[in-house]
Amino acid sequence: MISQATASLIIALFGGSLGQLLMKVGIQNGDILNGLLFWQNGFNLSTSGLLALGIISYLVSMFFWIHALKTFPLSFAYPVLALSYVIVSIGAAYWPGLNESLQITKMLGLLFIIIGVYFCTLSPNSKPVESNE
C-alpha cells in the first residue's frame, strides 16, 4: 500500500512528463502562431488543444508536487524528479508522432539516472517525515 504522499509524487512526475510530451506533439503539428494565437486562426485541436492539455498537465503536476513536498524532504523529492528525463525520452521514442531516436549514449544516460534515483531512495530519510519545523 503506497501512501498518499508517494502517490502524489508519482502523479507530479508523470504529469510533468506528459505535459512536456503533449507540448512537443502540439507544437509539432503546427507552428507557434497556429498554436498560441488561436483566437485569430481558429481553435485547432491538434495544436492548440494539445498545447493547452500540456500546460494544464503541468499545472496539475505542480499542485501534486507541492502536496508531495509536505511530507517528503526536498533532498529526496527533487532527485526523484530526474526520472522525468527517463519518461520523456522513452515516451518521445514511442509516441506515434514523435519517433525520436534512442541511441546507446542516451540509454547509458537513462541507466545512470535510474541508478542515481535508486541510490537516493536507499538513503535512510527517504521515508516521509512527520514535521520539518
Add this chain to the structure above:
Amino acid sequence: VENTIRRFYGDDASAWKNRCESVVRRIVNQYTLHPVQLSVNAVTQSVADKFYKYRSRDSMSSSTAFYLIVTILMTSSSQVLQKHAANHSNSHSSETSRILKQPSFIGSIVLLGLGLCSWIMVLKHTDVSLAYPLLSINFIVVLAMSKMIFKEKIGRTRCLGCFLILAGVYFLSGAAA
C-alpha cells in the same frame, strides 16, 4: 531606377518593369499577414539572428557564465521556497489549495519567471546542448540548500545518487558524444 533599367535593357524596359511589378505583387499577396503575426515574426527573426551569430562560440563568456549561475540559483531557491510553503501549512490541514496563496509560493513562481528570463539570456549566447547539462547542477545546489536551510540529513548514498543523475543528464544530452 527606370533610367538604369532602360540603359541596360533598351526597348525591353517596360516589359521588364511589368515583370518586376508582378513578382513584387505576388510576393506581397503571398506574405500579407496580420500586424500581430508580422511583429511576432520580426521578434522571432531577431532572436534567431542573434542565436546564429553567437552559435559558433565554443566557450562561454564570463557574462554567460554569470547568467547561468543566476539561473541555477533562482530555480533552486524557488524549489526551496516551495518546500517552505509546503512546510508551513503542514500543521494546519492537508488541503493544498491554501499553500498556493502563501507569499513564499508566490515568491517561488516569481523566481521561476526571473530564472526563465535569465535562462533565455544564457541561450542567447551559447549552444543549448552545452548549457542544458550544466543546468543539472541544480540537483547538487538543491541538495546543499536543503541541508543548510531545512537541516535535512543527507547520506553518502544520496550524494552519490545525485552525482549519478548528473552524469546521466550529461550522457543523455549528447554532450559526451
